[in-house]
Amino acid sequence: MTTRTTDSPASLYGVASLVLGLFGLAGAVFVGYVxxxxxxxxxxxxxxxxxxxxxxxxxxxxxxxxxxxGGLALAYPVFIVATFGG
Incomplete structure (x- = not known):
């Protein structure tokens, strides 16, 4: 009886996406500083x-x-520039 593991690098897509999305959103809030x-x-x-x-x-x-x-992190700075930009 062999047991196959289902672990692969692809199983980390969710974690990587979540962490990068949160970092991106936090960076978008402080876009004036970072x-x-x-x-x-x-x-x-x-x-x-x-x-x-x-x-x-x-x-x-x-x-x-x-x-x-991640989509909000991309859209928020564009929205700010479009709203307050000259």
Missing amino acids: GIALPALCGALAVTFGALGLAKRLNRVQCAVGLVT
């Missing part, structure tokens, strides 16, 4: 990992939350 690069990079990676995780159907709740927070 710049736009941190929220953009973390948000883009969170969206990518979240979409990959949802496609593989692994940790779907974490991937969905990471996808949403």
